[in-house]
Amino acid sequence: MSFLFPIESQLVKNPLKGQLLKWIGNKQKYANTIISYFPKK
Structure with missing residues (x-):
């Protein structure tokens, strides 16, 4: 499958x-x- 706008799709990614x-x-x-808010287990 080919893209209609391959350059634009690469620029977005x-x-x-x-x-x-x-x-x-x-x-x-x-x-x-941030980690301190996670549960211990």
Whole structure:
């Protein structure tokens, strides 16, 4: 199956992945606080 707009579909995928990694990276300094809200088991 081929896409009608392969370039546009690639442009959409990469920034979303990059933004997700950036969002996760920003949470690293709060990791201990975030984990403290999880159940012990």
